[in-house]
Amino acid sequence: MADERSDFIRDIIEDDLRTGKHGGRVLTRFPPEPNGYLHIGHAKSICLNFGIAQQYGTRCNLRFDDTNPVKEDTEYVESIQRDIEWLGFSFGGTALYASDYFEEMYQLAEGLIADGKAYVCELTDEQIKEYRGTLSEPGRPSPWRDRPIEDSLALFRKMRSGALPDGACVLRAKIDMAAANMKMRDPLLYRIRHAHHHRTGDAWCIYPMYDYAHPLSDAIEGITHSICTLEFENNRELYDWALEHTRVAEKHGFTRPQQIEFARLNLDYTVMSKRKLLTLVKDGHVRGWDDPRMPTIAGMRRRGYSPEAIRALAELVGVAKTNSVVDIGKLEFCVRDDLNRTAPRVMGVLRPLKLVVTSYEAGAAGGAQTFDAPYFPPDVGKPGSRPVPMSRELWIERDDFALEPPEGYQRLAPGRTVRLRHGHCVTFEDAVVEGGEVVEVRVRHLPETLGANPQGVKVSGVIHWVSAAHAIDAEVRLYDRLFAVPRPEDAEGDFVQNLTPGSLEVIRGAKLEPSLATAAPGSRWQLERVGYFVLDAVDSQPGAIVLNRISTLREAAPARAVEAAPAEPREKNAKAKTRPAKRSPAEYRAEARARDEALAAAFDRLQRVHGLSEGDADLLTGERAVAEMIEGAIAAGAAPDAAARWLVNDPSFGKAPYAMTPANLAAFVALPLAGPAAKEVFAKMRAEGGDPRQIAAAAGLDQAADDGVVGKLVDDVIAAHPDKVAQYRGGKVGLLGFFVGQVVKASAGKASPPRVQELLKERL
Ligand code: ATP
Ligand code: MG
Numbered sequence: 001m002a003d004e005r006s007d008f009i010r011d012i013i014e015d016d017l018r019t020g021k022h023g024g025r026v027l028t029r030f031p032p033e034p035n036g037y038l039h040i041g042h043a044k045s046i047c048l049n050f051g052i053a054q055q056y057g058t059r060c061n062l063r064f065d066d067t068n069p070v071k072e073d074t075e076y077v078e079s080i081q082r083d084i085e086w087l088g089f090s091f092g093g094t095a096l097y098a099s100d101y102f103e104e105m106y107q108l109a110e111g112l113i114a115d116g117k118a119y120v121c122e123l124t125d126e127q128i129k130e131y132r133g134t135l136s137e138p139g140r141p142s143p144w145r146d147r148p149i150e151d152s153l154a155l156f157r158k159m160r161s162g163a164l165p166d167g168a169c170v171l172r173a174k175i176d177m178a179a180a181n182m183k184m185r186d187p188l189l190y191r192i193r194h195a196h197h198h199r200t201g202d203a204w205c206i207y208p209m210y211d212y213a214h215p216l217s218d219a220i221e222g223i224t225h226s227i228c229t230l231e232f233e234n235n236r237e238l239y240d241w242a243l244e245h246t247r248v249a250e251k252h253g254f255t256r257p258q259q260i261e262f263a264r265l266n267l268d269y270t271v272m273s274k275r276k277l278l279t280l281v282k283d284g285h286v287r288g289w290d291d292p293r294m295p296t297i298a299g300m301r302r303r304g305y306s307p308e309a310i311r312a313l314a315e316l317v318g319v320a321k322t323n324s325v326v327d328i329g330k331l332e333f334c335v336r337d338d339l340n341r342t343a344p345r346v347m348g349v350l351r352p353l354k355l356v357v358t359s360y361e362a363g364a365a366g367g368a369q370t371f372d373a374p375y376f377p378p379d380v381g382k383p384g385s386r387p388v389p390m391s392r393e394l395w396i397e398r399d400d401f402a403l404e405p406p407e408g409y410q411r412l413a414p415g416r417t418v419r420l421r422h423g424h425c426v427t428f429e430d431a432v433v434e435g436g437e438v439v440e441v442r443v444r445h446l447p448e449t450l451g452a453n454p455q456g457v458k459v460s461g462v463i464h465w466v467s468a469a470h471a472i473d474a475e476v477r478l479y480d481r482l483f484a485v486p487r488p489e490d491a492e493g494d495f496v497q498n499l500t501p502g503s504l505e506v507i508r509g510a511k512l513e514p515s516l517a518t519a520a521p522g523s524r525w526q527l528e529r530v531g532y533f534v535l536d537a538v539d540s541q542p543g544a545i546v547l548n549r550i551s552t553l554r555e556a557a558p559a560r561a562v563e564a565a566p567a568e569p570r571e572k573n574a575k576a577k578t579r580p581a582k583r584s585p586a587e588y589r590a591e592a593r594a595r596d597e598a599l600a601a602a603f604d605r606l607q608r609v610h611g612l613s614e615g616d617a618d619l620l621t622g623e624r625a626v627a628e629m630i631e632g633a634i635a636a637g638a639a640p641d642a643a644a645r646w647l648v649n650d651p652s653f654g655k656a657p658y659a660m661t662p663a664n665l666a667a668f669v670a671l672p673l674a675g676p677a678a679k680e681v682f683a684k685m686r687a688e689g690g691d692p693r694q695i696a697a698a699a700g701l702d703q704a705a706d707d708g709v710v711g712k713l714v715d716d717v718i719a720a721h722p723d724k725v726a727q728y729r730g731g732k733v734g735l736l737g738f739f740v741g742q743v744v745k746a747s748a749g750k751a752s753p754p755r756v757q758e759l760l761k762e763r764l
Helices: 010-019 040-055 074-086 098-114 126-133 149-160 210-221 230-246 273-284 297-303 305-315 328-342 514-518 585-596 597-608 614-619 624-635 640-648 662-669 676-690 690-696 707-720 722-729 733-746 751-762
Strands: 027-030 060-065 120-121 170-173 188-192 205-210 225-229 258-264 265-267 324-326 353-357 369-375 385-390 394-399 417-422 425-434 436-447 457-463 465-467 471-480 504-512 526-527 530-533 545-551
Touching: 010 040, 010 225, 010 258, 010 526, 027 040, 027 225, 027 662, 040 060, 040 265, 040 305, 060 074, 060 098, 060 210, 074 297, 098 149, 098 170, 098 188, 098 205, 098 210, 098 230, 120 149, 149 188, 170 230, 205 530, 205 545, 210 225, 210 230, 225 230, 225 751, 230 258, 230 504, 230 514, 273 297, 297 545, 305 328, 305 353, 324 328, 328 526, 328 545, 328 585, 353 504, 353 640, 385 465, 394 614, 394 690, 471 514, 585 597, 585 676, 597 624, 614 640, 624 662, 640 662, 662 676, 662 690, 676 690, 707 733, 707 751, 722 733, 733 751
Parallel strands: 027 060, 225 258, 265 324, 353 436, 417 457, 471 545
Antiparallel strands: 120 170, 170 188, 188 205, 353 394, 369 385, 394 465, 417 425, 425 436, 471 504, 526 530, 530 545
């Protein structure tokens, strides 16, 4: 699996290995600040950094970026280690800490001062900000910028000694107050903080800033590829400055690490900033960092998401260079896909209604028999079964009986027969109603129907059940999305106002089949027709089971406990093929269409109306942005197959949002451009948007796109080969290829062959 993966970061690594840039070494790191629990965004970074280490047979360092003593805590340090291991990665058992390098960082800072590359500045924070200037105006030098080196050195030592209060002065790099990159305008390297550090205690009262500590930590460890998120793009110049002027990598015998930025993971309906997650915990909006509604790894673990599902999401989303917001449906898809293959099927009833099978004999053991029920349907193809006891009195789901069934109702109702999952078919006899509510339903069983269809009787559906005498009670916690809006941080007001009211519903008195009495906390199950559940790892006890709903069975019905009855798989799926071990993005697209009618309609239109192949139509209708792009371009006059070809062959397909508009795409496919020139224009238009004609002109490629220029080349070629022209006109039309080749060659490969061909045909 690992070797299939490829992305721009792995391409860089491959190149570096080829050129021997780091002497053939690959070493990555994951550098969390221990100021909160890890979330799903961190999981993406972990999968990338540790995944690369696995792929290249090297190591990924876990390094705590513990340079800010105020917000950090050992609780976080421990949770982070636990979460990384749970995700399936190893940091070799020993975590590293930026704080272990404090002494060396300090010495290197003295070296910078001695070299005239850093100075102690006594401006206040506000003054420093004011002196820094703006994007359009250069900054002004601090009055302390040119103080004697010895003064800076003495003051820096005094800062370390503890003799100065917080804020008295800072150490700054001496770079360029007029630099276009604001980060380079004499950035802070050290500040005074009289604070207790969770590891170094009170040994230090000055702490290095991230932009100084990070490159130095990387270089000290011999990191080769320092992968971070896009917000740090502007910091790269400073990162390189620190490496260059301290020469720290060389001192350790390493090549300098290279910072590479990639797009962070954002999910809709989710907040990911640790500060906001901390607010949710501190203000009691959730029950803790590991609340199953939280996007933390601890929360998702408790919710019942598996590490495989989270890793599958990281893979599905890929590594991109442009930020985007990922549909949370993708995460839910990965979770369900994993559970479908791994969660044994059992029966449980959330809202019980008594069902009496009157034809089973009366008495405690009435109707007593035990069915051997397989844990998995044939299409999953896994072994295992458990005994399921049957008796005269059962619990069924309240929703599975209706005195007056609505249209399309596939369950039990007066006059109907349904199958009891794994058991007999039963026919309605009577319902006991008290105070307007059905309190008991009475049915008769059809004796010949075990594993066989009844003769001449229509079966309305299959329902699940639990024997009342054998059932065990459980508390069931149903979770909805924590936030009610797709962009909780962008909406008006405080983000907590966008919390879903009642995102936790607790059901007490649910009834489970007895086999679950011995289920382990943390084990995951499918309650057939109801959803996927996990025994809560914290609150579930033998005899007092607590289930968390991990997910509904399908995407469509988020808030409903009970789903429509599936066909009894026993006969129908007997021939089904075993599912391949891993589902593909193709299945995600199919599921997206199943939930989104607009996508389904576009899938159909692209084939029927616009003549695209099913394969292309499929690729183009996995998400709205892509479907709208192709349909919009066609509406703007683009040839469907040409527009489709560019979209599906796009190297960033599905990884980054489009900056171009459908009209840009339509204008692009109409351009007589081909080869590398066309690719260049497409890539720029896709990444930055804009009229492709202008992009071509700016890149000097417009000649190839200009009929006048190409026409001139055509005329020249015709004039240069009078004999071939005569032959062509005499009927040797095969010579057209020769002429096209000559013109394309004359255009240095830029002219589009189909357009050249058209022009030639006109003129020959
Ligand atoms: P937050 O903004 O949530 O507080 P952070 O970036 O401050 O997160 P760190 O502990 O510094 O948290 O992050 C450790 C690593 O995880 C960094 O390399 C960071 O780039 C990466 N990371 C953080 N959030 C994401 C995300 N949403 N997607 C991908 N990587 C992320
Ligand atoms: Mg950070």
